[in-house]
Amino acid sequence: MRASQYFIPTLKEAPAEAEVPSHIFLIRAGYIRQLAAGLYEYLPLGFRVLKKIENIIRKYMDDAGALEVLLPILTPAELWQETGRWDVYGKELFRVEDRKGRLFALGPTHEETITDLVRKNIRSYKDLPKNFYQIQTKFRDEARPRYGLIRGREFLMKDAYSFDVSEEMAVKSYETMKETYRKIFDELGFDYLMVEADTGAIGGKFSHEFVVKVPNGEAHIVYCEKCGYAANIEAAKYEFELDKLPPEEEKPLEKVHTPSVSSVEDVSRFLGVDSKKIVKTLVYILDDGTAVAVLIRGDRELNETKLINYFNAIDAHLASSEELERLGIVEGFVGPIGLNIPVYADVSVKDLHNFVVGANEKDYHFINVNIPRDFKPVDFVDFSTAKEGDPCPVCKSPLKEATGLEVGHIFLLGTKYSESMKAYFVDKDGREKPIIMGCYGIGVSRLMAAAVEQNHDENGIIWPESIAPFKLHILALNIKDNQIKDIAEKIYDEAKKLGVEVLYDDRDISPGAKFKDADLIGIPYRVVVGKKVKEGKVEFQERKTGNKEEIEIDKINELLKRLL
Amino acid sequence: MRASQYFIPTLKEAPAEAEVPSHIFLIRAGYIRQLAAGLYEYLPLGFRVLKKIENIIRKYMDDAGALEVLLPILTPAELWQETGRWDVYGKELFRVEDRKGRLFALGPTHEETITDLVRKNIRSYKDLPKNFYQIQTKFRDEARPRYGLIRGREFLMKDAYSFDVSEEMAVKSYETMKETYRKIFDELGFDYLMVEADTGAIGGKFSHEFVVKVPNGEAHIVYCEKCGYAANIEAAKYEFELDKLPPEEEKPLEKVHTPSVSSVEDVSRFLGVDSKKIVKTLVYILDDGTAVAVLIRGDRELNETKLINYFNAIDAHLASSEELERLGIVEGFVGPIGLNIPVYADVSVKDLHNFVVGANEKDYHFINVNIPRDFKPVDFVDFSTAKEGDPCPVCKSPLKEATGLEVGHIFLLGTKYSESMKAYFVDKDGREKPIIMGCYGIGVSRLMAAAVEQNHDENGIIWPESIAPFKLHILALNIKDNQIKDIAEKIYDEAKKLGVEVLYDDRDISPGAKFKDADLIGIPYRVVVGKKVKEGKVEFQERKTGNKEEIEIDKINELLKRLL
Structure with a gap:
């Protein structure tokens, strides 16, 4: 191609909103242009890279026996209502009304559509297993579209969906996809990690993310260099037994005056107590309006994803001052003793002795609190966010932290969609059973950005050969x-x-x-x-x-x- | 590919709504499934055919020097407002509101978007010519989606846009695309015609359609077997001089009683006058509310597209009984003499003598009417629909009629978009000039249906080798x-x-x-x-x-x- 006849509008300066290298260089080097917030035009160079990524993905998906299809972008509201996701997706779902008033979503993912196709066309165990995939434009009305192709509102995805007769076979399909993803990301030339992940709005039994390591990436992960354990921070575990304090003899409960002292740091300093023995009581409001109190040791952070999952909630938020007042709870001095809402405790509080909590009374704390003497939580749950240095849950070596970009995500869905949408098959034994599903996504356009994040210097992009234009x-x-x-x-x-x-x-x-x-x-x-x-x-x-x-x-x- | 591992859900019966062979067979043979009205899923076989068509188009577009890009499907309302098409497109445009209340259209075509890209990135004659194309999903909220892939609401299109420094160069780009289209449709193995076409909502100076001949197709064309003239019925001309009646001596104007006799047929029979000498007076209401009367000879049909184009209107409709009453016009007896709205005449009325018109009075007609003695139309215009047997406008041989499917449409746009969107370039002479544009569409998914329409028997599809799955x-x-x-x-x-x-x-x-x-x-x-x-x-x-x-x-x- 002759540059004189081509179209590579390079720029000396990136637009002000471009903060990360991929956004800056893809625009400056004439690969993409922004049409509106989160909406990008692929110029000829950008299009070539996109196609190369697409073709590598297609090659390995075909090799794995997946069948390529193309589903509509407009997906009827009725399908989303069957699984309840018309509401769950909230504002992220672009919704369209047609001239007759019928509602559609611009597909951000296609579990409902493909399950509908399968329930209408597959009846027997003889027709299974199947794995359908497509490479298609997807839509998500992000609250804050940013970082160029990394967080756009219209983007190219490869999405695949497996259908199996049994959990065992479904795990096999899942493992095949895991291997296929490894081959794809290897050929693309990425430095990446496969990490255990939360299943989020897609749902299902378990899931893994493929995270390309980049500084300041949106995905936070912890990983163990020794045994290879790796997980998204939202799902990461740690060996909490090793993090416990030594046992102590119980001292008598005491209420102490702590005027205007509420934060863990302040309480710790004021009372001269290690922050590990200050227990925070966090009040959360679940999406159904329920209020719950969650206890966690002062030196640990609560993991909201774990909390949401435990309560099977769609969303949850820390109670505001107004909400606390309405509940009759004293802000800054909340504690489990005598509290009028259910109390749950993080595992970090288990076997903790003589600790400090709020006294539910302005300017007062209890000291020398002990379980079960002074109160009894409903349950002990892993609500903690794992962090650098925590013992690995597998081999107990210290965990490392890193950030990256999630470029692939695979889920063993189980029967979440097949049950709610009645996608049944007749098994060998003549009985009707729900099909076991998995789903598998790769962010095709995001991969283009990820490649630049990992491959550039101060002068511009350094494409890996496999996807260079x-x-x-x-x-x-x-x-x-x-x-x-x-x-x-x-x-x-x-x-x-x-x-x-x-x-x-x-x-x-x-x-x-x-x-x-x-x-x-x-x-x-x-x-x-x-x-x-x-x-x-x-x-x-x-x-x-x-x-x-x-x-x-x-x-x-x-x-x-x-x-x- | 092993059929046992593939997915070809064949059916004995097509769904009731499938009326045409392509719709029936593509569903029965397991190529596609309907998700909702006008929305289709491409199953593995259908996807393969789609890709083959896409690749043939891509090959010839690349050979012609066109540059492939990918533009967003969501296109900001502001761009459509700049050209006025936000309103022109009416209900056919799917509109989406984002979480912040900003409006977007799901692109049915991309003149605005590509012109915006060009005005922001091309400044000099040195950067021209350019021809950008994409193969992308398009959206149109059809009032009556039907015939499967032929008239869908979401469909795959190849759209291309050329940008030139002069009309002469633009015509050259246009001719290159014409040739490219011929190569594409030849390789696809179609029996097709390239016909002169109306420019419609896209606008511009002139345009051609590529019509695949099929019985009962939606596109009506006339063509001349002798000289090769071919045109869409909306744009077709005929040699009207040859259709004229011989001159006559003018007889005195007379008002005659014609009780309850209004249709051309009835008036002709009642008065014993050839229908060629009965002149219909049709009252049309333009989209801006203006009422106009159009005269046309009783044996000819009015062509609404020609009428809309002549008045530079977006739309027009025949006045309803209520509208006629409001205008004080007597329904069934309208005539040009003494009418209170402007009167235009079709060329078929020119040099017509002693003809019959309504008398604007219930149950009365005028006979022996003559121009300019009895009234004078504002203008004589070609408002007629050409028909089988009319003399060819080029060689005067009798025209033939046929029906088909429009699968390609090319337009010389001129400066319609570049002027309204200020897409200027600096020419060699240092002066700013609007870029001259052309646009070129191919219905990729419709081609799949067209191929089946032309290639099937009672047992199923007979794919041309070039696009067989x-x-x-x-x-x-x-x-x-x-x-x-x-x-x-x-x-x-x-x-x-x-x-x-x-x-x-x-x-x-x-x-x-x-x-x-x-x-x-x-x-x-x-x-x-x-x-x-x-x-x-x-x-x-x-x-x-x-x-x-x-x-x-x-x-x-x-x-x-x-x-x-």
Whole structure:
């Protein structure tokens, strides 16, 4: 492709809202443009990368026996109502009304649609297993679309759905997808982790995320370098037995005056007690309006996802001052003793002795609190957020923390959708049973951003070869010099003939501008045709390493063949 | 692909609403399923055909130098408002409100979006010409979605947009696309016509449609077998000079009593006058509320598209009884003499003598009316619908009528969008000028239906080779017979190894059911492995001709190679 006839509108400056490298460089290098918040246009270069990612995914999905389909983007409200997700999805679901007043969602995912297809067309165990996938534009009305392609409102996804006759077979399908995902992310050249994850709004039995490691990524993970345990922070466990304090003899309960002292830090300082012995009492309001109190040790953070999952809630929030007042609870001094709502405790509170809690009375705390002497929680539950240094739940080595981008997510759904939508099959024994499902997503457009996050320097993008828009970039440094031009054209023709994907910068601009653009665009290999042609030489450069090598022009064919 | 592991849910009966062959067979043969009115799911077979069509289009678009991009489906209302199409599109535009109350359209076409991209990124004549295209899901909230993929609400389109520095260059781009379209439709194997077309809601200077000929198609065209003139009925001309009646001497105007006689037929019979001399006066209300009267000879039909275009209206409708009453016009006896609204005449009325018109008085007509003696129309305009037998406007031979499916439409837009959206470039002479645009659409999913409309028999589909989901269908007639199975498996493996796209019916069902399914599915070639394997033979069949040929098993390789 000749740059003069192509469309690569590079920019010296990124727009002000671009904060992360992928957003900055994909715009500056002319891969994408923003149409509106969270809506991006893929320019020719961007489109090429997108297609390459898509084709790698398609190859491995086909190899795994998954069948490609294409489902409508407009999905009838009735299907979403059958599973209750018309409400669950809330504001993230773009909703459309047609001319006759019927409601549709712009599909953010297609469990309902594919389950509907399957229940209408699959009846027998003989028709199973099946795994259907599609590569399709998805929609999510994000509250804060940002980071370019990382958190958009319209994006390209690969979504797949497996249907099996038994839990055992479903796990097999799940494992096949796990392996397929590994192959895909390996071929894409990512540094990634497969982590245990929360199932969230998709639901199901268990799930894994594939997280590309990047600094300041939105996904927080903990992982164990020793045994390989890795989990999203929302789902991460730790070995809490090792985190316990030594047993103590119980002292008598005492109410103490703690004027205007509420935070763990302040209480700890005021009473001279280790923060591990201050127990926070957090009041949460679940989405059905229920108020619950959750106890957690002062040195640990509550994990809201674990809380939401435990209570089988859709959402939950920390009670506001008004809500506490309405409940008759004293803000800043809440405690479990004599509280008028159910009290649950994190495992960190188990076997804790002589601890401090609020006294449900302004400016007072209880000290030397002990369970079960002074109160009894309904249950002890793992509500804690794991953190760096916590003992690994598997091998007990200290956990590490990292951030990244979630680029894939797989779920063993079980019968969540097949039961609510009545997707049954007749088994060998003649009995009707719900089909066991799994679902498997990859963020195709997000992968493009993730690749840039992991592969760039201060001058621009450094594409992994597997998804680079072109393999070779020819720069004719002075196109008005006939000798330079002739050689460049010859190399370009040769490369095309051999089938090397090549971008040829034949524009009449300065060498400096060409180098700047080439660095920005990030094509892996470069042939620079400049003054050295007089000596029968061109320069071969590698974007990644910066390595430069002089090449005899008559040996260019060998070089081009090496690139294939 | 093994049928036992694939997903081809064939049906004995098509759903009741399926009226046309493509709708019936694509559903029965397991290519598509309906999710909701006008919304279709592409099952694995359907997806394969869709991709093949897409790839043929892509190949020729790339060859023509067009650059592939991908624009968002959600397009901001503000862009549509700039060109006025937010209102023009009316109920056909699916509109979406986001969580912040901003309005978007689900793109039915992308002139606004691409023009916005170009105005923001192209400044100089050096950056032109450009032709951008995409293959993308489009949306149109059809009042009556029907005929399966032919008139859906969500469909796959290839849309392209050319940008040029001058009208001359734009015409060149237009001609390139015309040729490209011919190549595409030729390779797809269609019997089609390129016809002059109306520009409709897209607008612009001129346009052509590519119409695949099918009986009872929605597109009505006239064409000349002699000179090749062809036009959509909405835009078709005819040589009206040849249709004129011979001149006559003017007779005196007379008002005659015609009790309860209003239709052309009745007036003709009642007065004993040829219907060519009865002139209809039609009252139309334009979208801005203006009422106009249009005269046309009794034997001709008015063409509403021509009328709408002449008045530069968005829409127009025949006045209702209430509207006529409000205007003080006597229904059934309207005439141009003394009428209180502007009167326009079709060219068929020009040089007509001693004709009959309504007298604007109940139960009365004027006879022996003559122009300009008795009244003077504002203008004579071609408002007629051309019809079979009319003289060709180019060579005067009799025109033919046909119906078909519009599968491609190209427009020379001129500056309609660039002016309203201020997409200017700086020309060589340093002056700012509006970019000259063209736009070019192909209905990708509709092509799939069109192919079936043109290629089927009573038993099912007969795919053209270029877009068949598989090239070869192997039927193992009795999979329980080990010899049959072994040979079938061997041929299947061989075909795969050679790269023949093959579907292998390895299901344990009756031979009859296999043949029925194979006819329905319509794969071009078939190898039937049955009892003849004992004699070392299989049968080779061609779906299109029904030809059958016995083949020695050890010569199967030659056959397979022939298929490549």
